[in-house]
Amino acid sequence: MQLAHRGGAGFRLQRRNNVQKVLISPSSFGQCGTEPLDLLTKAGFETIVNPYGRRLTADEVVGLAHECVGIVAGLEPLDREVLDQLPSLRCISRVGVGMDNVDLQTAAAKGVEVRNTPDGPTQAVAELALGLTLALLRRIPQADRNLRDGIWQKEMGSLLHEKTVGVVGLGRIGRRVAELFLALGCVVVATDPIADHDWLKNHSVSLIPLNDLLGRSDIITLHLAHEPGAGPVIGVEEIHRMKKTAYLINTARGEVLDEEALYNALNEQRIRGAAFDVFRVEPYHGPLIELDNIILTPHLGPYAREGRLRMEVAAVQNLLNVLLSENEVFGRSGDET
Template identity: 45%
Template structure:
C-alpha cells in the first residue's frame, strides 16, 4: 500500500471521485497531518516517516533534500500557481513529475488584490484601527475610478484584475514582456515598459511570476509620488527594506501586502499605519480553494496513471 500525502496547511476536499479512486487502488491518503505550513525540516521528517508515492503540495520548500527523504516519490501536484517552491531540476533528475493548478486561484487572488486596492485608497484598515483605539476620525481617501492602475504581470491573474477594475473607470496599464499588445488592448489595457508604469501608476499591483521582477530602492524611487503598492504574488518581488524606506520617507502613500519574503511576517512594516497586511491568503476563497484541491488531486491521479501506479 502506497501513501498519498497532502502537505497544504488545510485540505477540505477529502471525499470525492478522485480520492475514492485512489483509495480503491489500494493507496492510503494522509491529509495535512501537521495542519500548518511546513518548513524544510518538517517536510524531510514527514516524507521520511511516510515515504509517499505522490503529494499534493502547498508552498513548503520541496528541495532535493526533501525529495531524497521519500525514495518512492513519483509525482508532485502543487495546489496553486507558482512552482518556485519546487526544485524542478532535482525533480527531473529523480524522475518526479510536477504539476500545478494555474487557473484555479486566479479569480480569488485577483479579488483580494482589488480588495486591497480599494482598502488602501479608502484607508479602511487604518480607519478601523483608529476607531478601535477610541479615535473617531474620518480619513480622506481617493477614488479608484480617478486613478491609473498599473498591473505588473499580465497573465491569468493580472488579466482578471483588469476585468474587475474596468467598471470603476480610470486608466489601466500593464507591464509584461510576454503579453501581446492586441490582447491587452482588447481588455482596455495599454502595455508599457516597467519604468513607464512605475512613473505613471497611482496604484502598482504585482502579479508577475517569481524571479521576473524585483522592486528595489531604484525601482521604488521611480514610482509616482504618493503611489500605493499592492503585492499578492510573491514576497521576493519586493525588497522589503527598500519598501519600508520608501514608505517612511513618504515617497509611497501606502502598501497592501499578502506575501512576504519570510512568513509568518513579523517585521517593521507592521508598525506603519499606511500598510495593510494579510496572511498569504490570496487563494483562500472557499470556492477557489476547493477547485484548486480537486484539480491538484486530478493532476496527481493522471500522473500516477501515466507511470503505472494506478490502473487507467
C-alpha cells in the first residue's frame, strides 16, 4: 500500500456519537468477498454503496458523499468542483493505481489525504496483456465466432515464442508483463525514462528509445501513466514506425493513444492487429467496434477475483489508516512504493 498524497493539515478524526459515513463508489465493490465491507462495519462506519450499477457522475458523487468523511473511490470525477461540495471529506482511497480522476492539488489544500493500491492490480493486468496477445496471435476470437456461426475453419496463427516484445513503461505492471513474456521465450525490449537498471540487467531486458522499440517489436504493449493535459504517446507518426506485422496492446489508459490514428491504421492494415482494454471515453461505443482485427474488452484489467479482493481490502485499510490514525490496529503502512 502506498501513500499517494498526504494533506498538510495533520487531521485526526475525533470519534463522535453520530456514525461516520463512507461512500463506496465502485459499482462492483464487494462482489469478490465481504471482507472489505466487513472491515468498515467492524470499525464503526456506515457505508453508502453506489446504487446505480455504473460509474458515478460528479453530481451523483456530491449527492451521495456530501456527509461522508471518506470515499473508497473508483474512476468517478473527484475534481475541484466536486471536492468543494464535500466539506466533511478527510480521505479518498482509490481501488487501483491511477490518480488522474482526482484533483490532488485541491485535495492537498483541503487537508484530504489521497491513497491508492499500486500493487493490487499488477498480476491481473499483466496476465490480461499476455492473454490478449495470445488471442491475437492465434486468432482465437475469429475462430470462436466462426464456429458459433456454423463455420468449421481452422485459423492460421503465429507463435509467441521468440517474438520481440516492446514494453512501453516499466512500472510494477510493465515489469511483470516483461517477466511473463520472458518466461515464454520472447526477446523483451523496453523504454522508460526512469527504469530500474538493476532489474534490466537481472532480466536481460534492453532499454532503448521509443522510436527504436516501435520499429523492432513484433508486439508492443503499453504500461505507462497518463499525465493530465498531456497528448497521446502513440499517434500517427509512432504507428507509422511500427512493422506492418506488429500487434499493439493497451491495458494502460485510453488517453495514451490516438484512437483515430489507430482506427485508420487497422482499417488500412498498416499494422496487423490490436487489443484494447481501456478507452478515452468509457463505456466505449466508437468506430473500433466495426473492425475485425482488434480485440476490445471493457476495462477488465484488475477484474480477477483474487486480485480484486486484495485491492478492495487494501483500499479500505488505507482509508482506515487515515480515519482511525489513533488506532494501533490500523497504523500507517509507510510510503513504500
